[in-house]
Amino acid sequence: xxxxxxxxxxxxxxxxxxxxxxxxxxxxxxxxxxxxxxxxxxxxxxxxxxxxxxxxxxxxxxxxxxxxxxxxxxxxxxxxxxxxxxxxxxxxxxxxxxxxxxxxxxxxxxxxxxxxxxxxxxxxxxxxxxxxxxxxxxxxxxxxxxxxxxxxxxxxxxxxxxxxxxxxxxxxxxxxxxxxxxxxxxxxxxxxxxxxxxxxxxxxx
Amino acid sequence: xxxxxxxxxxxxxxxxxxxxxxxxxxxxxxxxxxxxxxxxxxxxxxxxxxxxxxxxxxxxxxxxxxxxxxxxxxxxxxxxxxxxxxxxxxxxxxxxxxxxxxxxxxxxxxxxxxxxxxxxxxxxxxxxxxxxxxxxxxxxxxxxxxxxxxxxxxxxxxxxxxxxxxxxxxxxxxxxxxxxxxxxxxxxxxx
Numbered sequence: 001x002x003x004x005x006x007x008x009x010x011x012x013x014x015x016x017x018x019x020x021x022x023x024x025x026x027x028x029x030x031x032x033x034x035x036x037x038x039x040x041x042x043x044x045x046x047x048x049x050x051x052x053x054x055x056x057x058x059x060x061x062x063x064x065x066x067x068x069x070x071x072x073x074x075x076x077x078x079x080x081x082x083x084x085x086x087x088x089x090x091x092x093x094x095x096x097x098x099x100x101x102x103x104x105x106x107x108x109x110x111x112x113x114x115x116x117x118x119x120x121x122x123x124x125x126x127x128x129x130x131x132x133x134x135x136x137x138x139x140x141x142x143x144x145x146x147x148x149x150x151x152x153x154x155x156x157x158x159x160x161x162x163x164x165x166x167x168x169x170x171x172x173x174x175x176x177x178x179x180x181x182x183x184x185x186x187x188x189x190x191x192x193x194x195x196x197x198x199x200x201x202x203x204x205x
Numbered sequence: 206x207x208x209x210x211x212x213x214x215x216x217x218x219x220x221x222x223x224x225x226x227x228x229x230x231x232x233x234x235x236x237x238x239x240x241x242x243x244x245x246x247x248x249x250x251x252x253x254x255x256x257x258x259x260x261x262x263x264x265x266x267x268x269x270x271x272x273x274x275x276x277x278x279x280x281x282x283x284x285x286x287x288x289x290x291x292x293x294x295x296x297x298x299x300x301x302x303x304x305x306x307x308x309x310x311x312x313x314x315x316x317x318x319x320x321x322x323x324x325x326x327x328x329x330x331x332x333x334x335x336x337x338x339x340x341x342x343x344x345x346x347x348x349x350x351x352x353x354x355x356x357x358x359x360x361x362x363x364x365x366x367x368x369x370x371x372x373x374x375x376x377x378x379x380x381x382x383x384x385x386x387x388x389x390x391x392x393x394x395x396x
Contacts, residue, residue, distance in 0.1 A: 022374065023230065026318050030226035073286060077279040085275065100322050100329070103278045107318045109230060176224050177385040184378030188370050 004129040011133025017110045018141045019190045024110035027101045028142055029179040035158045038146030039139065040094045041101065044087065046135025048079045048105050050128065053119040055079075057127040060120050072115050073106070080106040110138060141186070148182050149173045208339045211332075214395050215343030221319045222351040223385040228319035233377055235313075236355040246349025248311055250342065252292065253320050256285050257341040260324045261334055281324050286315045319348055354384060 011017070017024055024045075031041040052075050056063070063071050084102045087095040095102065105111070114134055119127045147157050153173035155163035163169075172178045221227045228249075235245045260281050268274055293311050296304040314320065323344045327337040358380050367376050 022233070025229040025233070026226050029229065070283070070286065073282055074279065077282050081275060081278050084278065100325050103325055104227075104318045104322060106278055106282050107315075107321055175385075175389065176226065177382040177389065179226065180378045180382035180385055184371070184375040184382065187378065188375035191373065191375070192370060 004125065007126055007129040008133040011130060011135075011137040012140070013137070015134075016137045016141065017113075017134055018138060019187060021110075021113075022187075023113060024108045024138065025183075027104060027108060028138070028145065029176075029183055031098050031101050032142055032146035032149055032179065033153070033174050034097070034150045035143060035146045037094065037097050038142040040087070040091065041098055042135070042139025042142045044083045044098075044102060045105055045108065045110070045138055046132070047083055048076065049111050049114060049135045050131040051079045051082075052076045052111060052115055053127045053131040054124060056115050057119045057122060057124050063120070068120065069116075072112065072120075076111055076115070077106045110134065145179075145182055145186060149178060153178060208336065210395050211336055212339050212343040215340050216347040216350070217388065217391040218394060219344075220347045220351055220388055221322070221344050222348060223381065223388045225322070227322050228317050228348060231313060231317060232352060232355060232381070233374070236352050236359060238360070239353060239356045242352040242356040243349065244306065245313075246345070246352050248314060249317060249320065249348055250345035252285070252289060252311075252314050253323055253341045253345040254338060255288055255292070256281075256320055256324055257327055257337050258334075259288065260284055261327055261337050264328050277325075277328070281321060285320055285324070289315045319344065351384065351388075355381065358384070 015021060018028055027041055027045070031037045052072075055075050056072060080103060083105070084095075087098075087102060114130065118130050122130070151157055151162055152170050153175075155161060155167045155169050170178075173182065215221075219225060222229065222232050231245055231249075236242050263280065263284065264274075264277065268276060268280065289311060293304070296311070323341050326344075327340060330340075332340060355377075359377070362376060362380065371379060
């Protein structure tokens, strides 16, 4: 049980796909204009990651090595189509807000990286822990970025007004330059935490 | 006139990187010097136009008449992946010099989300074949333009005093933010 917990926590912080590995950036900046969109994208991504990892892990001994990449792409594309149509049917507003970025989950490097580097070698239970850890690690960063952007750019979080009525929204944060800036500060904060952690470990020794 | 409008808005107003956050991985990874960024930009332009000229007819003449629109994601990504492979084989055999200078960029293009996004846009915006091609060229050149600008900025960053907490990747995103702000000035260009 402990092993699964370690794998799960790995994705949340230490190998967080966005902050540490810096992959899968595109979707994380484009859809984070409102907190609801951030969570929607994060959970869609987690779903595709989880299902693809399970399928590929269970077929890992059958997939010939030489054609594994096309097989992975087909599996990922199939689940991306599923989530695309599910969102269109049940959450049309969310689907419209995220637009082309839902189909683009298929080229998200996080999924390909986890499938190739983890799921194609490990048994199913470990793979589930990994997918949930990575997926939620992605989701919490998205939620963080989108909450900051929605709060500053619109004065609300999840459409609930937080700032006083007299607050003048800084539209900059909803537009693309704000996205880049908030993300820069996120990485910077994270690098700071990382260096503090490292110093702490050295002192312990 | 209409074609020109499509071209300009794809190139500047809806710049794939700075305004739509597509293809950020190569934007950060491949913009470390000007030559690299031009090589990557040209390779992307070539593949985008090629991908558009294949996916558009396939969608309109095969998928749509047969009612198979739901296969769009699957078909498009496979087409792009195999196109990149084909181009790679062809260049390796016929123009080895070009291949060695472009080789690494070509392999990276399959995971470039700008190309896939352009092919989806062409369908969702209901462009005709010619409009789709112009849009593809515009978007891909927009990619090249921002990559090149970023490479220039990075050259300057190397010798500038940067605040310690922004050193490394954060400063790249801060510069991208400023660059995006500059590009927002184009937004009134086409009505």
